[in-house]
Amino acid sequence: MARRGSRLAPPVTAGGAGLLIVLAAGLAVAAPIPVPGAALPAETGLAVARVRQAATESRAALESLRVQIRPPAPSGTPTMQAPTTQAPTTQAPVAQEPAAEQPARQPAGQRPGTLRLARGGTAALVRRELTADATLPVPSGVREATWWGAGLDAAEGATVFAGHVNWKGQTGPFAELWSAAVGDPVSVVDAQGRAFRYRVTRVETVDKHSLPTQAEEFFGQSGPHRVVLVTCGGRWVGGTDGYAANRVVIAQPE
Template identity: 60%
Template sequence: MAGILATGTLVTTSRPEVLAGSATADEIPVVPAGPIGDSLRTGRGPDLTGLPGGASSALPEQPKQAPPPDKPEPGTVRLPEGGAATLVRKEVVDGVLPVPDGIGEATWWGAELTGSEGATVLAGHVDWKGAKGPFAELWRAATGREVGITDSAGTQYRFKVSQVLTINKNDLPSRALELFGPRGTHRLVLVTCGGQWVGGQSGYEANRVVIADPIT
């Protein structure tokens, strides 16, 4: 993927050597926002339906154990279909934020999870070198689905999707403050790219923007 956000107010380009971990991530100008806070296996016992030697020595069927609940890892986002990405906090310096270093990461900036206003923004790559990232599922997102975030202390936050937008990258800069800014009601904003591949710095022609509201 060659870009998450649009050229202009919000820009990113990705190079193969960046995602391979051999170079520093490209940087993208973003809307400055306030600081953000710090943020299976299932086991099954042996099937003991009986012992060797015939039915007379059979043991009663053992009750099946329910699999343990899926416990999110600290510092992760869990998307509606179950995809997960590691949250990577980057300091916003002069309005510039590095992009994630791989498809399994989501760059996190903006309002705190406990904030009363502003956007908590997570940006992730949709794919790289033929491998799809968890943020690819944003292209199947629907209103009413839930997104979960677990901060570094293990505290969990739940959000419900309220808007699903597809925005051409040329149109995104004019909506940057509206979508990603530090004002307005508190919301979670998930961003990735996709649509038609156009190459160059833009990469894909569009951004998928999913907005979710806190569940209280």
């Protein structure tokens, strides 16, 4: 990861040097990522960014239906009994309560605290809080993704994951976003091993200088809950921008 003020070279001449991602403003890629809601008090931003703890799941106890079996008659001289006629009876159906919803099981082979894309790209999640000036730090490793915003179990708001496309000759898992398509699965497993599954519903390539006008749309903490994945890419322009574009992939809960 480049420090503030360091010089970045194009991938061809620097062995595939990756860049940091700009989420909400056309700033130098080595700077922290500004996010919507900068005017809010710091404690409000932090509260939004904090992962909500899911309520304890409980199962409704269902009463089992037992079939009563009459024991056989004692052995001895058989006796004949007159047939009896019984009026048919109608038994009201027994309504059973549905079992309480349980968190999805951890996807096979996916470790806690990770995000996995459709083609296997997996990033370790690093939860970041907003700084005093309401900016979001970027990941320090090519195989990490910064996590900010709504909790995975939130009813509304964007859960934002930002990662490198490449860095120092290594391709990051978020490079896969450039081949993402609507319908692709995305799975996230939190530190407690709870799995959350999403489907890609929107894929956008946005010029870095145009992204601020869509910041609230993509990264705002209102509206239906969604996961927003962001990385850099497109044409190399150098300077403070590095790459010219951001890839933004939005996924909705399944």
